[in-house]
Amino acid sequence: MKKSLFIVPAVAFGIFTGVSNDASAQELNLNIQAAETHVQAITTSSIYDNAPELKNGYKLNSQTSNTYPVQRYKFYYDGYNGNAAILFHPEGNQKLNVLNGNLIKVNNSYDTSASGLTYGWNYVEIIQTAPGKTSTQPFVFSIGW
8 A cells, every 4th residue: 555645734833744544565564573571570589689798797888879779788697596786877868677588677877786687698778768968878887796
């Protein structure tokens, strides 16, 4: 089918508009190839697979930003009683979550402890809760047992 084009003056706007009721050969002979899709479930383990690992007693100086408001870390707990001491000194609007599949601890600042840690991998989230005066908000974090 041949596509025809009619020029219709739009007097009120002083422009021309193309109008057509026919489809082009290109539009009629489209070969649609099925797209291959991959589905990946977002799980706690997939989020933390690439998270930096914290060692027992290591002092971390880092920051959150308006672009990256959540920092995630993982640590391998090999303690005896499920308890650990936590040092968290935020210099901005941040909170701390400690997780092992369940939320263990939420804290806003300073020295605290976490109980209920499982032997093996546990996780830490440091979340910027509100934008600051600058684009980055530093913090100091350490965990030890």
